[in-house]
Amino acid sequence: MNTVLQNAAVICVALVASELAARLCSKDAMVNFVRALTVLVLLTSFVASLFSVDLDFSVSGQKAEETREELSGYVQEQTEAAFRSEMETYLEGLLAVAGLRAEKIEVITDIGEDSGIVLRKVRAVFAYASDSQRAAALLENTLGKDIDLEVQTDGR
Numbered sequence: 001m002n003t004v005l006q007n008a009a010v011i012c013v014a015l016v017a018s019e020l021a022a023r024l025c026s027k028d029a030m031v032n033f034v035r036a037l038t039v040l041v042l043l044t045s046f047v048a049s050l051f052s053v054d055l056d057f058s059v060s061g062q063k064a065e066e067t068r069e070e071l072s073g074y075v076q077e078q079t080e081a082a083f084r085s086e087m088e089t090y091l092e093g094l095l096a097v098a099g100l101r102a103e104k105i106e107v108i109t110d111i112g113e114d115s116g117i118v119l120r121k122v123r124a125v126f127a128y129a130s131d132s133q134r135a136a137a138l139l140e141n142t143l144g145k146d147i148d149l150e151v152q153t154d155g156r
Contacts, residue, residue, distance in 0.1 A: 011042045083117045121148040129153045
């Protein structure tokens with residue numbers, strides 16, 4: 001790292017010197033050519049010294065494992081949220097076909113033994129008791145007996 005700092009200092013001094021020479025000398029093509037050539041050589045030298053430095057960007061095994069677990073948890077949460085959203089949209093469409101409109105639909109999921117997302121519970125709230133009875137029958141027939149189904153009336 002010390003070589004990089006030395007090369008950077010040399011480059012700064014050379015750039016200042018070349019600028020002073022350009023201001024003191026007349027403006028002709030030869031001075032501009034020499035100045036450009038000097039800058040090119042100095043920058044090439046600086047870049048070469050950067051590549052000769054050994055930089056350690058390795059990550060510890062424990063930190064990599066923590067990052068992997070955090071990323072895996074985030075992906076799992078996002079997948080569950082997308083599944084719940086899609087299931088709510090599906091249930092709203094299913095109820096709409098039957099002429100029903102839920103005030104609120106809530107889908108509760110869980111991670112199964114095979115790491116798959118499993119639908120555990122559906123909670124729906126309707127404005128009228130007759131709508132909730134019809135919806136309960138429709139959802140029970142569609143989703144099956146394994147899903148915990150809770151259909152409520154808002155009470156208006």
